[in-house]
Amino acid sequence: MNAIQVQDAIARTHREEWGRVVAALARRFGDLDVAEEAAAEAFAAAVERWPDEGVPPNPGGWLTTTAHRRALDRIRRESKRDAKQREAQLSYDEPSEPPEPVGVIEDERLRLIFTCCHPALAPEARVALTLRMLGGLTVAEIARAFLVQEAAMGQRITRAKAKIRTARIPYRVPSAEDLPDRVSGVLAVLFLVFNEGYLATGPGTEPVRQELTAEAIRLARLLRAQLPGDGEVAGLLALMLLTEARRTARVSSGGELVALGEQDRAAWDAALIAEGHRLVRERLATGAAPGRYQILAAINAVHTSARRVEDTDWSQVVALYDQLVRLDPSPVVALNRAVAIAELDGPQVALAAVDRLGDRLSGYHPFHATRADLLRRLGHDAEARAAYDRAVELAGNTAESAALTRRRNELGAG
Amino acid sequence: MQYLLSVITDSAALADDEEAAAIDVFNEGMQRDGHWVFAAGLAGPDNTTVVDNRGGQALLTDGPFVESKEYLIGFWIVEAPDLDVALKLAAGGSKACNRKVEVRPIL
Numbered sequence: 001m002n003a004i005q006v007q008d009a010i011a012r013t014h015r016e017e018w019g020r021v022v023a024a025l026a027r028r029f030g031d032l033d034v035a036e037e038a039a040a041e042a043f044a045a046a047v048e049r050w051p052d053e054g055v056p057p058n059p060g061g062w063l064t065t066t067a068h069r070r071a072l073d074r075i076r077r078e079s080k081r082d083a084k085q086r087e088a089q090l091s092y093d094e095p096s097e098p099p100e101p102v103g104v105i106e107d108e109r110l111r112l113i114f115t116c117c118h119p120a121l122a123p124e125a126r127v128a129l130t131l132r133m134l135g136g137l138t139v140a141e142i143a144r145a146f147l148v149q150e151a152a153m154g155q156r157i158t159r160a161k162a163k164i165r166t167a168r169i170p171y172r173v174p175s176a177e178d179l180p181d182r183v184s185g186v187l188a189v190l191f192l193v194f195n196e197g198y199l200a201t202g203p204g205t206e207p208v209r210q211e212l213t214a215e216a217i218r219l220a221r222l223l224r225a226q227l228p229g230d231g232e233v234a235g236l237l238a239l240m241l242l243t244e245a246r247r248t249a250r251v252s253s254g255g256e257l258v259a260l261g262e263q264d265r266a267a268w269d270a271a272l273i274a275e276g277h278r279l280v281r282e283r284l285a286t287g288a289a290p291g292r293y294q295i296l297a298a299i300n301a302v303h304t305s306a307r308r309v310e311d312t313d314w315s316q317v318v319a320l321y322d323q324l325v326r327l328d329p330s331p332v333v334a335l336n337r338a339v340a341i342a343e344l345d346g347p348q349v350a351l352a353a354v355d356r357l358g359d360r361l362s363g364y365h366p367f368h369a370t371r372a373d374l375l376r377r378l379g380h381d382a383e384a385r386a387a388y389d390r391a392v393e394l395a396g397n398t399a400e401s402a403a404l405t406r407r408r409n410e411l412g413a414g
Numbered sequence: 415m416q417y418l419l420s421v422i423t424d425s426a427a428l429a430d431d432e433e434a435a436a437i438d439v440f441n442e443g444m445q446r447d448g449h450w451v452f453a454a455g456l457a458g459p460d461n462t463t464v465v466d467n468r469g470g471q472a473l474l475t476d477g478p479f480v481e482s483k484e485y486l487i488g489f490w491i492v493e494a495p496d497l498d499v500a501l502k503l504a505a506g507g508s509k510a511c512n513r514k515v516e517v518r519p520i521l
Binding site for chain 2: 118120166167168169170174178
């Protein structure tokens with residue numbers, strides 16, 4: 001195996017195993033700092049040793065074992081300094097300790113996510129902590145994703161971990177009776193993680209971060225396996241699958257984001273679409289009033305049912321957005337509805353609807369991108385150019401900026 | 415592990431009969447389940463005095479250390495294995511006394 005292959009193996013293992021290693025250590029030691037630092041040390045050891053010794057046959061197991069030893073070393077070192085920890089060390093050292101009884105869900109990463117998404121933590125801290133502990137993103141990457149300073153993001157994560165320890169936020173999945181209440185917060189975080197993967201921000205990142213979308217889907221599947229009757233869990237999973245199915249068609253070979261209408265539909269993942277459609281049909285069959293994720297999944301089901309973009313049932317899409325607006329009257333939902341209106345009633349009607357949102361969405365790049373597109377279709381090139389400029393300025397995704405820039409450059413001189 | 419459950423109020427009114435009865439039921443439940451450590455009601459901010467003897471001479475100030483619309487009117491100290499249990503107790507306490515409850519770990 002050459003050096004590049006070893007580097008690839010380490011990068012792949014980091015993607016696939018980080019969350020698992022951290023979760024296993026957090027469960028064992030009950031301390032997120034210990035877990036995170038030991039995991040980081042184990043990956044550093046892999047970077048140092050694998051190029052010489054070769055990649056072990058079970059990289060995840062190697063990392064877990066190494067991280068475990070590092071954590072024990074660290075606790076021993078600290079316990080020598082601090083007598084209060086001696087007692088803790090004894091219990092940590094007991095290798096045959098029976099596993100503590102687990103909640104309704106067994107997967108350690110799911111336990112970790114319920115801890116990271118605990119309602120006693122501020123919403124922004126939940127997302128940051130989940131991305132750090134489960135996704136293995138660096139603090140700098142998370143800071144970039146959420147447009148805050150790295151120091152501020154570091155502090156946010158540190159404070160959240162300290163609260164988990166000091167206030168003793170339990171490291172477990174909530175009991176069956178508490179689960180439904182806690183799930184909506186977890187779904188919100190999973191959706192944010194998925195979206196950050198699907199439309200990654202930051203100049204140095206890939207436009208699509210497949211490891212994040214994959215992790216969000218994996219965790220949503222686990223949640224679904226435990227809560228098969230929860231409509232929103234099914235809805236979010238379906239929404240993610242139907243979105244993920246279009247991933248490879250979304251970025252051109254030239255690195256540009258490809259709009260839904262221009263995508264090569266043959267490149268969509270038929271198996272993911274079939275699974276997503278199955279979930280949407282299953283929810284429809286229950287007759288229960290759908291929540292936000294179920295409606296979004298249904299909209300995506302309509303899009304992915306059309307063999308060609310001209311075959312899209314836009315009246316159905318608009319009807320679903322009408323339903324969503326009743327549930328969530330936010331300007332972002334209204335903007336997405338306007339995009340569908342453009343197809344059903346024409347760009348003029350849509351532009352009027354979009355312009356009404358200007359006050360509230362002036363800092364939101366999809367607002368300017370949508371406006372630019374409508375203005376272009378109406379032949380208002382000069383105004384379109386200004387709107388594209390503003391959208392490019394605000395867009396954080398490299399592939400999206402490239403597509404917006406090209407469209408702007410294709411406008412007439414007008 | 416112990417937590418301080420602080421009762422926050424924004425009116426001078428003490429617990430009415432219905433609230434007092436609900437608090438009694440809540441307290442009995444906590445004692446039965448082994449969570450009870452201590453509880454007390456407090457006189458309002460008008461009856462508060464702040465003492466500062468850091469300078470060698472005790473300086474007395476009429477009123478609480480911070481003036482605010484909301485203030486502490488009572489507290490429970492509870493025994494709970496983790497925050498989830500403490501939050502459940504706080505939810506019960508808040509319902510019983512019909513006021514906001516702040517949960518803080520005791521170190």
